[in-house]
Amino acid sequence: MKSPIVVCGTGIVGMALALTLARRGQAVTLLGPKLQIASAETDDFHPRVYAISPASQLFLTEIGIWPLLPEARLTRVQAMEVYGDAGGRVDLSAWQDARSELAWIVEASELERALIQAVQIVGVPWLSDKFSSIAQRTVTTFSGATLAADLLVGADGAQSPVRQALQLSTEEHAYGHTGVVAHFTSELPHLGAALQWFRQEGVLALLPLPDTSAGHQVSMVWSLRDDLANTLLALPFSDQADYLRNHLALATQGRLGELSLRSEVLGFPLVMSKSPMIGDGVALVGDAAHRIHPLAGQGLNLGLGDAQALVSVISEREDFRSAGDPMVLRRYRRARAEHLMAMRWATDGLHRLFDNPSQPLSWVRNLGMDLVNKLPFIKRRIVSGASG
Numbered sequence: 001m002k003s004p005i006v007v008c009g010t011g012i013v014g015m016a017l018a019l020t021l022a023r024r025g026q027a028v029t030l031l032g033p034k035l036q037i038a039s040a041e042t043d044d045f046h047p048r049v050y051a052i053s054p055a056s057q058l059f060l061t062e063i064g065i066w067p068l069l070p071e072a073r074l075t076r077v078q079a080m081e082v083y084g085d086a087g088g089r090v091d092l093s094a095w096q097d098a099r100s101e102l103a104w105i106v107e108a109s110e111l112e113r114a115l116i117q118a119v120q121i122v123g124v125p126w127l128s129d130k131f132s133s134i135a136q137r138t139v140t141t142f143s144g145a146t147l148a149a150d151l152l153v154g155a156d157g158a159q160s161p162v163r164q165a166l167q168l169s170t171e172e173h174a175y176g177h178t179g180v181v182a183h184f185t186s187e188l189p190h191l192g193a194a195l196q197w198f199r200q201e202g203v204l205a206l207l208p209l210p211d212t213s214a215g216h217q218v219s220m221v222w223s224l225r226d227d228l229a230n231t232l233l234a235l236p237f238s239d240q241a242d243y244l245r246n247h248l249a250l251a252t253q254g255r256l257g258e259l260s261l262r263s264e265v266l267g268f269p270l271v272m273s274k275s276p277m278i279g280d281g282v283a284l285v286g287d288a289a290h291r292i293h294p295l296a297g298q299g300l301n302l303g304l305g306d307a308q309a310l311v312s313v314i315s316e317r318e319d320f321r322s323a324g325d326p327m328v329l330r331r332y333r334r335a336r337a338e339h340l341m342a343m344r345w346a347t348d349g350l351h352r353l354f355d356n357p358s359q360p361l362s363w364v365r366n367l368g369m370d371l372v373n374k375l376p377f378i379k380r381r382i383v384s385g386a387s388g
């Protein structure tokens, strides 16, 4: 039985969800602004890049998105080096879990371009407007259009107007850190390794990207204390480049040689949030439903996992139930509960563990890292877990 579904939000999660629902024969409409993605320049990389887990890659392959991504813009992460703040270290390799990669690094713009293309090819109806309100299973847009919806999905990001309209209570906790992102030319090649340093001022990650004509390239995600981040973001480009060259040299101990800034520097506020995931005739997915610290690079992967779970419960529902039936929605919430809790617990816990300046704790956590590094079984579990 066809039951009208409106997916509100045209980010990566919303588009992936609408596309998958349409491919499963569901009556879905996408509601949100149409994006204009400029064509990619060879040496120019989008400032937002994502670590895509093997589970998300499989999902994107199943819905026909992965083959649309240009190979030259994808980077395999084959190893990970994680450094503590007092000499601790953990090395992870894809081969420890018999995999060819731990994750892929992909630009946001490439995923968006492929999704827009696929949504058009499959013919998903797309109303380029914004959600305004919902009453009696009817969605009203900013421009006054109305859409019938047995199920309204809020895929409309961290501020989720859908979540707010339904007055779904959300627990939020600002980390007091900003995610500072930028791309660099590195003197030494990354060799497919993602590098991460847990430091007092925040967690620094350098993710591998394809080489450019200027040399080797990496992308930085630095969860920096708000005061330090604001100072950095307010500087002119040349001062940012000097500041970052010096600070990264110190933080990375020259692991990739000199790092030269080659992109604008952007900052994103870091917040942990969780919502009830469902309401009356409403399901939330992606950042509308939850946000976690980016230290594990899992936020978008969680959103894609939500999309998969929601499509499963909708497709497998009994004939007499609508897509927004409370039982269907409870199945969705149940399907996600354990994984979301585990990821929140892991990312929040790691952040707290390393954010604490206590000397004995510093000693314990670095010793713990060295211990983990000597235990292949534990490392295999970590690699397997991170792969989704």
Ligand SMILES: Cc1cc2nc3c(=O)[nH]c(=O)nc-3n(C[C@H](O)[C@H](O)[C@H](O)COP(=O)(O)OP(=O)(O)OC[C@H]3O[C@@H](n4cnc5c(N)ncnc54)[C@H](O)[C@@H]3O)c2cc1C
Pocket: 008, 009, 010, 011, 012, 013, 014, 031, 032, 033, 049, 050, 051, 052, 129, 130, 131, 132, 155, 156, 157, 158, 161, 179, 180, 181, 221, 268, 269, 270, 285, 286, 287, 288, 294, 296, 297, 298, 299, 300, 301, 302, 303
């Ligand atoms: C610094 C940093 C690094 C990160 N790195 C990673 C990583 O490596 N890997 C990873 O998996 N995740 C990562 N994340 C998390 C990731 O960025 C988010 O989880 C992901 O972008 C959320 O996607 P989304 O589609 O849910 O939301 P969004 O991308 O915010 O999309 C929401 C959409 O809703 C639309 N919208 C808003 N209001 C309305 C309305 N009224 N009506 C209709 N549409 C509306 C918006 O236009 C937008 O298109 C990182 C996050 C940060 C901050």
